Amino acid sequence: xxxxxxASLSRAALHASLGDPVLESIGFLNEVMGRHPDAVSFAPGxxxxxxxxxxxxxxYLDRFLDHAAAAPGRTRESATRLLYxxxxxxxxxxxxxxxxxxxxxxxxxxxxxxxxxxxxxxAMLLTLRALLxxxxxxxxxxxxxxxxxxxxxxxxxxxxxxVPEDHDGLDxxxxxxxxxxxxxxxxxxxxxxxxxxxxxxxxxxMQLARRQALLSLAEQExxxxxxxxxxxxxxxxxxxLPALKALDxxxxxxxxxxFAKVCFPGARVGYAVxxxxxxxxxxxxxxxxxxxxxxxxTAVTVNTPPLSQALIAGMLLEHGGSLAEPIRTRAALYxxxxxxxxxxxxxxxxxxxPEGVGWNHPDGGFFVLVRLPVPADEALLEAAASxxxxxxxxxxxxxxxxxxxxxxxxxxxxxxxxxxxEGVRRLTRFLRECAHPGTGPSRRYGTSRPxxxxxxx
Amino acid sequence: xxxxxxASLSRAALHASLGDPVLESIGFLNEVMGRHPDAVSFAPGxxxxxxxxxxxxxxYLDRFLDHAAAAPGRTRESATRLLYxxxxxxxxxxxxxxxxxxxxxxxxxxxxxxxxxxxxxxAMLLTLRALLxxxxxxxxxxxxxxxxxxxxxxxxxxxxxxVPEDHDGLDxxxxxxxxxxxxxxxxxxxxxxxxxxxxxxxxxxMQLARRQALLSLAEQExxxxxxxxxxxxxxxxxxxLPALKALDxxxxxxxxxxFAKVCFPGARVGYAVxxxxxxxxxxxxxxxxxxxxxxxxTAVTVNTPPLSQALIAGMLLEHGGSLAEPIRTRAALYxxxxxxxxxxxxxxxxxxxPEGVGWNHPDGGFFVLVRLPVPADEALLEAAASxxxxxxxxxxxxxxxxxxxxxxxxxxxxxxxxxxxEGVRRLTRFLRECAHPGTGPSRRYGTSRPxxxxxxx
Numbered sequence: 062x063x064x065x066x067x068a069s070l071s072r073a074a075l076h077a078s079l080g081d082p083v084l085e086s087i088g089f090l091n092e093v094m095g096r097h098p099d100a101v102s103f104a105p106g107x108x109x110x111x112x113x114x115x116x117x118x119x120x121y122l123d124r125f126l127d128h129a130a131a132a133p134g135r136t137r138e139s140a141t142r143l144l145y146x147x148x149x150x151x152x153x154x155x156x157x158x159x160x161x162x163x164x165x166x167x168x169x170x171x172x173x174x175x176x177x178x179x180x181x182x183x184a185m186l187l188t189l190r191a192l193l194x195x196x197x198x199x200x201x202x203x204x205x206x207x208x209x210x211x212x213x214x215x216x217x218x219x220x221x222x223x224v225p226e227d228h229d230g231l232d233x234x235x236x237x238x239x240x241x242x243x244x245x246x247x248x249x250x251x252x253x254x255x256x257x258x259x260x261x262x263x264x265x266x267m268q269l270a271r272r273q274a275l276l277s278l279a280e281q282e283x284x285x286x287x288x289x290x291x292x293x294x295x296x297x298x299x300x301x302l303p304a305l306k307a308l309d310x311x312x313x314x315x316x317x318x319x320f321a322k323v324c325f326p327g328a329r330v331g332y333a334v335x336x337x338x339x340x341x342x343x344x345x346x347x348x349x350x351x352x353x354x355x356x357x358x359t360a361v362t363v364n365t366p367p368l369s370q371a372l373i374a375g376m377l378l379e380h381g382g383s384l385a386e387p388i389r390t391r392a393a394l395y396x397x398x399x400x401x402x403x404x405x406x407x408x409x410x411x412x413x414x415p416e417g418v419g420w421n422h423p424d425g426g427f428f429v430l431v432r433l434p435v436p437a438d439e440a441l442l443e444a445a446a447s448x449x450x451x452x453x454x455x456x457x458x459x460x461x462x463x464x465x466x467x468x469x470x471x472x473x474x475x476x477x478x479x480x481x482x483e484g485v486r487r488l489t490r491f492l493r494e495c496a497h498p499g500t501g502p503s504r505r506y507g508t509s510r511p512x513x514x515x516x517x518x
Numbered sequence: 519x520x521x522x523x524x525a526s527l528s529r530a531a532l533h534a535s536l537g538d539p540v541l542e543s544i545g546f547l548n549e550v551m552g553r554h555p556d557a558v559s560f561a562p563g564x565x566x567x568x569x570x571x572x573x574x575x576x577x578y579l580d581r582f583l584d585h586a587a588a589a590p591g592r593t594r595e596s597a598t599r600l601l602y603x604x605x606x607x608x609x610x611x612x613x614x615x616x617x618x619x620x621x622x623x624x625x626x627x628x629x630x631x632x633x634x635x636x637x638x639x640x641a642m643l644l645t646l647r648a649l650l651x652x653x654x655x656x657x658x659x660x661x662x663x664x665x666x667x668x669x670x671x672x673x674x675x676x677x678x679x680x681v682p683e684d685h686d687g688l689d690x691x692x693x694x695x696x697x698x699x700x701x702x703x704x705x706x707x708x709x710x711x712x713x714x715x716x717x718x719x720x721x722x723x724m725q726l727a728r729r730q731a732l733l734s735l736a737e738q739e740x741x742x743x744x745x746x747x748x749x750x751x752x753x754x755x756x757x758x759l760p761a762l763k764a765l766d767x768x769x770x771x772x773x774x775x776x777f778a779k780v781c782f783p784g785a786r787v788g789y790a791v792x793x794x795x796x797x798x799x800x801x802x803x804x805x806x807x808x809x810x811x812x813x814x815x816t817a818v819t820v821n822t823p824p825l826s827q828a829l830i831a832g833m834l835l836e837h838g839g840s841l842a843e844p845i846r847t848r849a850a851l852y853x854x855x856x857x858x859x860x861x862x863x864x865x866x867x868x869x870x871x872p873e874g875v876g877w878n879h880p881d882g883g884f885f886v887l888v889r890l891p892v893p894a895d896e897a898l899l900e901a902a903a904s905x906x907x908x909x910x911x912x913x914x915x916x917x918x919x920x921x922x923x924x925x926x927x928x929x930x931x932x933x934x935x936x937x938x939x940e941g942v943r944r945l946t947r948f949l950r951e952c953a954h955p956g957t958g959p960s961r962r963y964g965t966s967r968p969x970x971x972x973x974x975x
Contacts, residue, residue: 067768071797075810076651084813113602118825119576145570145782179636179786179819186818190673194533209817216647216817217674311524325602329636329823340528353532356541360666360673361643362636362819366786368575369823 078215083208086458089439093446101484102452103471106261106427108322109394110475112387116325121375122368128157128378129371148367151355152177154374157382158332164383166290167307168316174336176351176358177365181289181319181331186213186361187354188287188315188333189252193219197248201239203231205459207261207289210254222250223462228421230267231255233274240282252285252315257305258293259426262459262470266425272305279313285337286314294323294388295395295425312337315350320373323387328369395427398473398481402429405485414489415496420471427474430456433496437469444495451487535672540665543915546896550903558941559909560928563718563884565779566851567932569844573782578832579825585614585835586828605824608812609634611831614839615789621840623747624764625773631793633808633815634822638746638776638788643670643818644811645744645772645790646709650676654705658696660688662916664718664746667711679707680919685878687724688712690731697739709742709772714762715750716883719916719927723882729762736770742794743771751780751845752852752882769794772807777830780844785826852884855930855938859886862942871946872953877928884931887913890953894926901952908944 072079090104122144129140143153152158155172162168178184189200193214200214204223214221222243224236231253240250255275257267267275279286288305296302306316316334324330335350358364380386403422406429410418417434435441437455445451454472456465471488473481529536547561579601586597600610609615612629619625635641646657650671657671661680671678679700681693688710697707712732714724724732736743745762753759763773773791781787792807815821837843860879863886867875874891892898894912902908911929913922928945930938 067795069797070794070807072799072810074651075648075796076814078817079648079810079813084816087816088813107604110599110603113599116602142567142570143784145573145784146567147564147778147783179823180821182816182820183818191532191536194531209820212817216814321604326604327600327602327821327824329819329821337527338524339532340526342529350527353529353536356536356545357533357673359541359544359639360535360669361640362786363639363666364637364784364786366636366823366826367784368825368829372825 077218078212081212081215083212083458086439086455087208090442090452090454093442094452097446097450097452100446100450100452101476101480101487103473103476103484103488104452104454105475106472107475108326108391109398111394112391113325118372121372121379123375124378125154125371125375128374144368144371146367148364149355150358150364151175151352152332152365152370153367154370157374157377160382161377161384162318162334165385165388166293166304168304168334170334170336173349174334174351176333176335176354177370178331178333178358179362179365180321180326180329181291181317182209182213183358183361183365184317184331184333184354185210185287185289186216187357188317188335189213189217189219190357191350191353192252192285193217194251196220198251199243199248201236201250201253201284202461203255203260203263203265204462205263205456205465206254206461207256208459210287210289211461220248221461223460224253225462226260226263226265228265229271230257230260230265231271231275233271233278236275237278237282240278240284250282250284252287253279254287254289255305256289256291258290258302259295259423259428261292261426262428262430262454262456264421264423264426264428264430266302266423269302272302272308276305276308276311276313280311288314288316290316290318291322292426295392295399295427297392297396297424300424306334323384323391324373324376328373330365330369330373395474396425398476398478399423399426399429401478401481402471402473402485405482406489409485409489410492412489414492417498418492418496427472429471429473431469431471431492433467433469433492434498435496436466438466441495445488445491449487449491451484451491453488534675535669538669538672540669540915543896543912544665547899547909547911550899551909554903554907554909557903557907557909558933558937558944560930560933560941560945561909561911562932563929564932565783565848566855568851569848570782575829578829578836580832581835582611582828582832585831601825601828603824605821606812607815607821608632608809609789609822609827610824611827614831614834617839618834618841619775619791622842622845623750623761625761625791627791627793630806631791631808633790633792633811634827635788635790635815636819636822637778637786638748638774639666639670640815640818640822641774641788641790641811642667642744642746643673644814645774645792646670646674646676647814648807648810649709649742650674651708653677655708656700656705658693658707658710658741659918660712660717660720660722661919662720662913662922663711663918664713665916667744667746668918677705678918680917681710682919683717683720683722685722686728687714687717687722688728688732690728690735693732694735694739697735697741707739707741709744710736711744711746712762713746713748715747715759716752716880716885718749718883719885719887719911719913721878721880721883721885721887723759723880726759729759729765733762733765733768733770737768745771745773747773747775748779749883752849752856752884754849754853754881757881763791780841780848781830781833785830787822787826787830852931853882855933855935856880856883856886858935858938859928859930859942862939863946866942866946869946871949874955875949875953884929886928886930888926888928888949890924890926890949891955892953893923895923898952902945902948906944906948908941908948910945
């Protein structure tokens with residue numbers, strides 16, 4: 062047969078979510094990183110690998126098996142078999158996770174209120190799928206926003222409504238207005254996604270009054286809050302704020318969590334606490350929303366790998382049913398890195414940076430934002446990588462509602478202090494030489510102004 | 519705050535896929551199984567646990583780490599870190615899997631033509647998401663059909679077109695007609711799902727000419743074939759037929775596979791071979807469809823757990839880069855069980871079963887279908903469980919286009935021969951006493967005929 066008959070596809074003929082600018086942007090960033098392996102990269106928000114050296118996975122597995130074998134009617138042999146079989150869709154270790162949530166975060170949930178997922182990402186996709194039932198069902202997000210939630214919405218073809226945030230997180234009055242605006246056009250805000258503590262990418266943090274205002278609005282406007290709590294653990298001792306779910310007396314919050322940052326990302330274990338009651342329509346039958354998410358999970362991954370669940374549960378059991386101790390050491394590592402990054406920026410920047418360059422000073426999380434007087438676009442990123450050996454993440458793709466064009470994100474999570482120092486030296490030189498309106502590399506490398514190449518003026 | 523303000527949800531207000539009769543049916547089956555733990559259950563299609571006793575996961579992991587550490591620039595330490603980090607979305611072990619596909623199934627795929635997924639289920643969801651771009655894009659399925667693919671379609675709100683099959687699998691002429699019918703209404707069949715070998719649930723098998731006819735039609739009508747190859751390995755030596763992907767010279771087939779049956783299901787490792795070329799729209803840029811599926815994966819699970827991938831790759835490496843030997847022993851186990859089940863049915867049935875009762879005699883796979891002269895519905899299942907101590911799966915939920923109401927599915931995969939014997943004795947008594955039109959328990963227990971209770975006539 063001729064090769065002309067071969068199936069040929071174009072991205073334009075595939076699902077629209079594949080054309081998502083966020084995916085394009087991630088792809089470009091990875092590609093640039095691949096071409097510049099010696100650059101100091103402030104791009105990845107991945108956890109630091111140092112704690113992996115302490116992971117005694119054989120021991121964690123053993124701990125889980127001891128625990129599982131102690132259940133009535135169970136032997137060590139039948140417990141081991143749990144690792145190899147499919148297992149329950151809702152999860153194998155819900156009881157252990159529920160206990161840790163109670164002890165570490167003051168979240169009171171029964172095992173049936175939880176579904177264990179393949180990372181927090183699957184929990185987001187399942188939650189959106191359950192709640193966004195009709196085309197008029199909208200997801201509000203704090204803008205800028207973690208790309209995992211917007212890509213899950215795009216995967217489902219669901220519409221996202223950006224709500225501005227300030228240093229203290231989501232603007233609740235603006236969300237109230239978005240609810241009214243949605244109603245006027247026949248739609249409704251069905252859920253609102255927020256990361257209340259040191260959000261990725263903005264680093265914003267909701268203070269207590271803001272958290273309570275959001276919960277009140279959720280009740281008033283009848284939507285659910287999807288809380289992503291990935292960075293709350295980085296708060297300095299004494300500065301912790303309660304999770305929205307710990308404040309939620311009315312079952313308005315679906316709390317999504319991950320073990321990627323405190324245990325390890327390769328486990329791919331996350332969860333949703335979804336204690337909302339769902340009427341099944343069969344008489345007085347009622348199930349939890351978590352149970353409904355588990356039913357949807359049969360269409361996605363069927364089960365979260367039991368071996369992964371066992372490792373996480375074993376780690377929890379090894380630490381007495383709580384993650385307090387690993388949280389303490391990990392949080393100290395990330396605060397050290399963040400402080401180091403901010404001090405280096407302030408120190409190097411004191412030598413002078415162009416007008417309009419500045420950065421925020423978050424007190425937790427993985428991220429620092431740098432404002433520029435020039436667009437922080439792909440051309441500028443290419444120049445930073447090839448000429449200065451430093452990489453960062455453009456902020457525009459995180460902004461659903463537009464904006465962020467002149468901001469870049471630095472992540473401090475994956476680097477060691479000496480690499481941070483070297484990276485900040487390179488970054489400062491880059492800022493000094495390139496962050497001048499009309500003269501930076503984005504102008505020189507951009508396609509819109511050929512002939513405008515040359516040394517910065 | 520009053521409890522009246524608590525978020526209350528009804529299933530009817532959640533996404534329509536939660537109301538899928540298939541999910542309801544699975545839920546009911548699980549619930550009946552839970553209430554009758556001593557019943558012999560022919561319901562679960564899960565792999566037999568015996569091979570788990572031979573799984574030396576520590577050794578497999580070691581094998582993988584040896585292999586990974588031998589890569590240029592890699593140490594044993596950095597290889598170990600691969601297990602704990604996120605890793606590449608497209609997969610960590612593509613090269614090892616591609617080599618096994620070449621050796622075991624004659625499928626010639628480059629590592630970049632593969633994406634490693636959380637079970638075959640995630641591969642199905644990703645493939646459907648990529649291909650079903652518009653509401654008019656339809657998925658054709660052989661009817662009856664594996665519920666994993668129809669639930670993935672329901673998750674995406676995509677429309678499914680059932681195409682009848684016979685003993686030799688999908689009716690290709692009927693599919694051609696479905697393509698024409700779709701065009702007349704402004705839609706198009708974008709993909710067709712088939713399990714060519716011993717399909718779940720029907721046990722049908724496509725002969726070589728049928729396979730070739732399907733590939734020709736795919737080319738003619740410009741759709742892709744989604745091949746699910748879960749049961750091909752059970753073919754008796756000398757009776758193997760080539761996978762559709764091994765016959766596919768024109769990149770018309772997306773081949774979906776699983777390691778659940780030959781390795782172990784708890785790993786949750788599957789894959790898609792998607793070597794189709796996709797134009798990105800950026801100049802002459804071209805990527806593989808597998809790469810596109812990996813991009814979509816960031817919205818679903820981000821990565822397949824590297825530890826799971828490492829275990830599977832280690833098992834492959836331990837067996838010299840091929841699964842031929844485990845395939846041989848597993849296939850022998852399942853053929854022994856299937857033969858045992860069919861012999862027991864024929865032997866016990868020789869004592870007499872009601873008119874209209876009969877079963878097929880597949881020569882591979884996990885499943886046998888039993889036709890009844892009465893509806894094989896939930897009421898009949900309840901009676902089989904509570905009065906006869908035997909469980910089976912009603913076939914109707916597998917039929918997208920209606921039908922299957924008078925058929926039940928028996929699975930032989932999970933049981934041992936003595937349990938199969940006991941189960942068939944119970945089943946035969948149940949068939950003798952209940953499979954009489956108008957008199958069986960489905961009439962006695964059904965809600966539609968109150969007052970018709972009493973001993974079978």
